[in-house]
Amino acid sequence: MRSRFVWLNGRLVEFEQATVHFVTAGLHYGIAVFEGIRCYPTERGPAVFRLTDHIDRLMASAHVLGFRDLPYTTPDLVQATRETIRANGFAACYIRPVIYLAEGGWNLDVDAGRPHTGIAVWEWSNYLGREALEHGVRANVSSFTRHHPNVMMTKAKIGGNYANSALAKTESRRLGFDEAIMLDPQGYVAECTGENLFLVRRGIVYTPPTAAVLEGLTRDAVIALARDLGLTVVEMPVARDHLYIADEVFVCGTAAEVIGLREIDFRRIGEGTTGPVTRALQHAFHEVTGGRHPRAAEWLEYVDQPVSATRA
Numbered sequence: 001m002r003s004r005f006v007w008l009n010g011r012l013v014e015f016e017q018a019t020v021h022f023v024t025a026g027l028h029y030g031i032a033v034f035e036g037i038r039c040y041p042t043e044r045g046p047a048v049f050r051l052t053d054h055i056d057r058l059m060a061s062a063h064v065l066g067f068r069d070l071p072y073t074t075p076d077l078v079q080a081t082r083e084t085i086r087a088n089g090f091a092a093c094y095i096r097p098v099i100y101l102a103e104g105g106w107n108l109d110v111d112a113g114r115p116h117t118g119i120a121v122w123e124w125s126n127y128l129g130r131e132a133l134e135h136g137v138r139a140n141v142s143s144f145t146r147h148h149p150n151v152m153m154t155k156a157k158i159g160g161n162y163a164n165s166a167l168a169k170t171e172s173r174r175l176g177f178d179e180a181i182m183l184d185p186q187g188y189v190a191e192c193t194g195e196n197l198f199l200v201r202r203g204i205v206y207t208p209p210t211a212a213v214l215e216g217l218t219r220d221a222v223i224a225l226a227r228d229l230g231l232t233v234v235e236m237p238v239a240r241d242h243l244y245i246a247d248e249v250f251v252c253g254t255a256a257e258v259i260g261l262r263e264i265d266f267r268r269i270g271e272g273t274t275g276p277v278t279r280a281l282q283h284a285f286h287e288v289t290g291g292r293h294p295r296a297a298e299w300l301e302y303v304d305q306p307v308s309a310t311r312a
Contacts, residue, residue: 003093007084007119010072018118025113026100030160033061036194036254037095038124039085039303042291046091047300049254049289050217052078055097057217061156062099066110070099072117082303084119094124094255100159124255133282136250136262136274137178139192141240142168146182146190149212157214165193179251181243181264184212189238195253197238198222199246200277205233206242218252218285221299225284228295231277248275257289258282 006018026032035058039048055077062070072080081095097119105113144167147154152161164182172180172193181197184190190212191197196219198207205226207219223233243249247270249261258281260274274282287293291300 003088003090003120003122005084005087007080009116009118010080012084012087018120020100020102024100024102025105026102026116026159029101029105029108030158030163031065031105031110031113032098032100032159033058033065033067034096034098034157034159035061036157037081037097038254038289039090039093039095039121040289040291040300041091042289042296042300042302044291044302046085046093046303047289047291047296048081048085048095048303050221050299051081051301053217055081057157058097058099061158062115064153064156065158067099067101067115068111070115070117077117077119078301081119082301084121085303088121090121090123092124093121096120096122098159132178132256132259134274136260136269136278138176138263139179139181139261140172140175140177140265142171142180142182142193144168144171144180144182146184146212148185154212155210155215169193179261183240184208187240189240189243192251192253195251195256195259196222197249197251199238199243200248200250200275201242201246203231205231205277206238207233207235208238209235216253218254218257221288221295222252222258222281222285224295225281225288226277229280229284243269246270248278250275250278250281252281252285258285 005012008018035054037054039046055074099117101113102116103114168180180193182190196216226233244267249269252258260278262272288295
């Protein structure tokens, strides 16, 4: 279902009126930062997973890209997000805040333009398909390399960065896979097109270090949940063939949540289905987002609560 309202530069406007002019530098050059956030239904009403953390990262991305003197603070945008969800009446939705270069900036100087800010919400379906949760998905190692940290800033969700993801994802889908795994410039595993990656071998959970990847908030949550379950989590460089000999490989992100990879580069991973560690983490994550896990008090912010009460 399409949303009714979008928050744009300080006010709610009808969906059809939330437009960007064709002659906008942010559109032409990808000079924008954004977040992907999820709102979930709970017994206490709609709740957003790590809302303030996501908006903090949005502001950090804007700082990395070079925006100065933004007109809104993190509390402003947290409140605006809650207002937008309420106005659209969604119990569950995907949330997309964007800060983009507008009103100038054609000389590629961020300071020569003025940023605009918008927040859209819409109902969400399974990002990697209905059967992905149960059976896992197929992936391949992409022919496209993930950004070098000194070419594009990897700690910021910059709009232009995602042309790299689109190239890789489109290639993989045309080859018959569901997702692409991207290597860093040194040839080690980095992340997928929109998810962080983990592998399990002999009971230990491994994940690539964050030097060349986005520091995912779902990744951070999965690490905490894994340690809650008594699992050892190790950050270390991961070679491509580490994936082939793993007992399990899974990915996580706001859109995908926690999803197993049953096959990589035509090689079956483990038993060729979602493994027990992945299932345990899926269950824990869904308990959190449903408000039934002790971590929910830390990570869920309820839409209908006063702002001062949204953080544990």
